[in-house]
Amino acid sequence: MFVEIGKNLVKFKGLEVLSTRSLIRRSQRQNRKVNWKICLPFAALIGVFWVYAAGAQDSLSPAEMITDLKVGLDTLWVVVAAFLVFFMNAGFALVESGFCRRKNAVNVLAKNLIVFAIATIAYWLIGFAFMFGDGNGFIGLNGFLLSGADNSPATGDAYQGVFSALNWTGIPLQAKFLFQLMFAGTTATIVSGAVAERIKFSAFLLFSFLIVGISYGITGHWIWGSGWLAKMGFWDFAGSTAVHSVGGWAALVGAGVLGSRVGRYDANGTVRALPGHNMTSATL
Structure with missing residues (x-):
């Protein structure tokens, strides 16, 4: 039986009186016991791997340990940098959804989300190989399919593989792919704002596959893949041409082919204002 006294709910259980706060504390203690039981096997598993890793390091020479440490730190930084580039796509999603009309906001956000999944597939299948x-x-x-000989993180003359254009960086192949994938996805996202x-929606997904897998891969090979532009001394340090120029030209062509937005002009050809619905998102 429960009786309400002031702000507390009191339960009579025989001669014992338990307030709501006491019941909550008892429930929390029981939950903690269950959580610890669940965590113990995982903690033991982590401990086993830790001991194995420590034992493997004991067999390495100091020079090898320094090399492994350098590769690990370089890989960590490249992964962090890759996700910093990925956040650029979140910015594109905010500005595009903020400047569009409310009825199209979900469509714009969905495009910016799905485009990266399409870009990942296209770049893994053919784009990275072309580039x-x-x-x-x-x-x-x-x-293709990120396959073929590769002994990364070996560099320079020690590298033996099919991605010789990247033999200057001493990180695993998967980290190289992740970092370059962020730029490939950004190329398609740049076009999203223009169209x-x-x-x-379906047409843009097909376009994203084509630009990432074919157009970006081939033009990127000219610059970053030791192609004909690179051999002529062309340098692109951060993607102003390989990424933003390719995306910008594709956006210009797309806007020209598709024409103006529906409702932009009235029957007399007078321009209508189509203000964005969320300036906060656009500003962020």
């Missing part, structure tokens, strides 16, 4: 695989001055011809409220 960094060994081939000729125009296109890479090896390394917002103008293009069908």
